[in-house]
Amino acid sequence: MEENLRKKIGIIGAGSWGIALAYVLSENGHDVTIWSRSEASVQKLRTYRENEDKLPGVKLKDSVKFTCNMEEAVSGKEILALVIPSAHMRETVKLMVPYMPKDDEDQPVIVNCTKGIEESSLMVMSDVILDELPGSKVCVLSGPSHAEEVGKAMPTTIVVGAFDKDTAKLVQNVFMNDFFRVYISSDMLGIEIGAALKNVIALAAGIADGYGLGDNAKAALITRGIAEMARLGVAMGGKYETFSGLSGIGDLVVTCASMHSRNRRAGILIGQGKSMDEAMAEVKMVVEGVYSAKAAYALSRKYEIEMPLVQAVNEILFDGRKPGEVIQELMIRDRKIENTSLDW
Template identity: 50%
Template sequence: MKISILGAGSWGSAIAVLLSKKSYDISIWDRNISLLEEINRTRENIRYLPGVLMPTNIKAFEDIGKCIEGCEIIVMAVPSHAVRQVCISLKGVVKKDQTFVSLAKGIENATFKRMSEIIEEHFPENNVAVLSGPSHAEEVSKDIPTTVVSSSKSIQVAEYIQDVFITPKFRVYTNTDIIGVEVGGAVKNIIALAAGVSDGLGYGDNTKAALMTRGIAEIARLGVALGAQPLTFAGLSGIGDLIVTCTSMHSRNRRAGILIGQGKTVEEATSEVKMVVEGINTTKSTYELSQKIGVEMPITTELYKVLFEGKNPKYAVSELMLRDKKHEIEEVAQMVLK
């Protein structure tokens, strides 16, 4: 089997290493030519995944058309804001029997589309799946046991991707609720940013636990409004991904949030992290989407004001704490029983 991976960042490179160990032929592409040359020359992605050997059955291509030629699966591992542009560049070279797998986690600004929707818009005749869940690239590349979920509208496609990706150290479950899987994977980055801000402000475990618990509630609230199944958010792409992203220093969203909480600007924080911080763009699109469809998302709203309106993070926390009184269990029950 030949599998093509578009995007040679940390996650794309980690998946390339994972799949190469199953003896697949792996081709990888990125817009950064020097990065591709480095991979072919040194067998290492020094910038994004240092210290991890990239086996010889991984070959980097500068030409995206040659990269996907003859492959059975096209893995989208570019940042969410680049998915549409990559789809445009693939027009005319993708075959109908090639299956897309999206690793990108985000909601597109302006259109509010999920990543699979963007791919389907450009390639309506191709099968599309999503791979999501608590999975740091740094750990996957070192064979640290990891569990994720393969999701597609078709259970047959989800199971096909499950079979392709599963290894003794990388367990893959299936779920046909692709809306819920993608919403969970995207919006948890917002909560991780907020958790990082909390850490940067010097707040403790109580605060983070509150952010995570109420965060999954508003993720589920948005997902259900968009047609997701509420129980999906209790799974790997919901609470699982939220836990790992809010608590680990591998998380670029949490790291950026810490810097913002310490007083850095958004630009300074992203520059210091040196990787794409998906939660920033997702905060903008999710806030605007929630306003459009009338879904209450208080954490997202306050983080939007911090990131895009210059609100003091301490004041944002105060706003959250001083909101009107609420019942907790009734809200959860309403979502489950819908």
């Protein structure tokens, strides 16, 4: 790689997705530093060059650096990729603030790689970042992209959303290679709503699988799920077309269908009769759909959007309702027209 194309990149978060993106970026020839809050995790990463617990078998190059010092992770970087659980986004960005450049020209591009909605504020992650770092250059990277496959250099296609085209094209060029294809979009909000809500729908898909429903139910659930996502996203200001793209139907299909999906795996356990806490403990990874479910339901009420699947997930997760009861209620809801644009 030519010297002027090589970027200094800080990855904030050393979970499976953070490691997978570090693999992509280091393969592309960039100077990569990964931050973890845990000194023990950093020591293991330095020793074994992989996250043996969350992404075993994906070895990172010797050039990749690891640190639990936020100043080292942030200072002098041209791009910062935030890859942390949504519930910890705000507190982590607060840790970054003292080390961000004061001069606007020196500000790094911040790539939000986290899918979720903050429950207390109902903000998507890019808005949480901007709330703590006003005026920063924020964009979002999302799409159907299991870390397990990206870390094996299996073909993957995602989308970068940004407020301006130059930022989107910069991030596209930095991340894209012959196994990691990147599209660009101006619809940041639509991308983030799709990314967060698909995790909630994937929980529903998993519950259906665990309860023993068939392919007919799964197909209907995915189809009605994308309808709910699009209705809310458009009401909030997103573009309808975004939900038929990579961060909408693309991400929803892969999350509802794959056993790589921690949301689907947790849902399967819940459908089999385990509690939410038992399911999360067994999956042993962050289940973002659990954190986004309440926020999604609150947004549906705020914007007066009917989202029966999201409501059903909330009732099962937080109200102690049995999956069978909720499934039956969904099936006997009032009769509806599928396409409300029909002229009769």
